[in-house]
Amino acid sequence: MAYASEGEFKRDATYIPDRITKDARRPEHGPVDGELWPVEAGRYRLVAAKACPWATRTIIVRELLGLEDVISLGTPGPTHDERSWTFDLDPGGVDPVLGIERIQEAYLERFPDYPRGITVPAIVDVPTGQVVTNDFPWITHDFFFEWREFHRADAPNLWPAELREEMEQVMRRIYTEVNNGVYRCGFAGSQEAYDAAYDRLWTALDWLEERLASRRYLMGDALTEADVRLWTTLARFDAVYHGHFKCNRQKLTELPHLWGYARELYAIPAFGGNTDFEQIKRHYYVVHSDINPTQVVPKGPDPAVWLEPHGRG
Structure with missing residues (x-):
């Protein structure tokens, strides 16, 4: 970095x-x-x-x-x-x-x-x-x-040919504005840089919230690589990025479409079964000693909220 x-x-x-x-x-x-x-x-x-x-x-x-x-x-x-x-x-x-x-x-x-x-x-x-x-x-x-x-016989088509061009654009924006955007906030070296990073991040999250209001997954009715790429940031948002990286306009749990979408992904074993909130928190709060010099790891948030029904058809 x-x-x-x-x-x-x-x-x-x-x-x-x-x-x-x-x-x-x-x-x-x-x-x-x-x-x-x-x-x-x-x-x-x-x-x-x-x-x-x-x-x-x-x-x-x-x-x-x-x-x-x-x-x-x-x-x-x-x-x-x-x-x-x-x-x-x-x-x-x-x-x-x-x-x-x-x-x-x-x-x-x-x-x-x-x-x-x-x-x-x-x-x-x-x-x-x-x-x-x-x-x-x-x-x-x-x-x-x-x-x-x-591949197993029922493996999902993570890169559908007919969606690839649009999917590449979606994934590029997710990477620059969200996956990397939270780091741009957390490691900003000046107020001006932080303010600009914060605005860019929330512009992208608002776009995603609106996008998921009318579709089950990012590219439509089926899971794709784009969903995997967004997921890893969403899974860490409330536990780390909201406070540790100062991405604190709202929590993920306060964004109804993104939150429902995230819980639906969490219910898929490949997603939820490979998400370890204790390891996630320990990594960020201990390794980033310049941001968190005490290296104290927060106890919350309660991961039980991820098990609540997502209510998506």
Whole structure:
């Protein structure tokens, strides 16, 4: 993370550009700026912390598509230090498949002088112990397009061809204005930067509230990748972003269409079952010691509200 001179939060969005594709072919969509790795059941391990919104989306898509027995999952704990995420939830603090204490070890195994932040999600090549990619938007994209032979029979069509153009636009706005918008508020380095970020965020949330007033999911009657991408921010909104990041015009529970939509998604096991509010709160309130120097983790809000009937047909 970094700050521009005027105090606006700027995210370092440069990731390892490798992709995993069927037969290591050139993918139909997106750039090929790195190496291509072949789809191979049992070869790769997804390392994704449930505290992290970018990582949680990969866990959700993996489960929605039925890839649990094809791509294994390693889950670091909710906090990390300046070096990297650690496997402190596993016995002895060691990932049972990779045999490492930190995901940093997989990065350095491939790039001894890796110059950027050690992030999750990351996919690791188990035989070599080397990181393959941490480019999270393309990880979930390729789970759908490149791993199709391993999808379960009733897997949802997360990228419907007839909606793709509009969906790309919706997801771009969700990323810039909402997923990243809450961080732009929380890490603003000046009042002016914060005020501008706050206004942008709530303009987007009002647009989403209106959009969901007339449709079940973001793209219509069926679940898509766009819903996964929005979900991880909504799940963290009242617990973290409303107070910790000062996104406090309203709580999610006060936005009737977004709140009903969020509860409907929570009722889907891939969403609710991979949402750990205690890990989420511990991550933000402990790791961001510049924002919360006491590192005190709040007890609320009560997660039982997520189980209330969503009332959506």
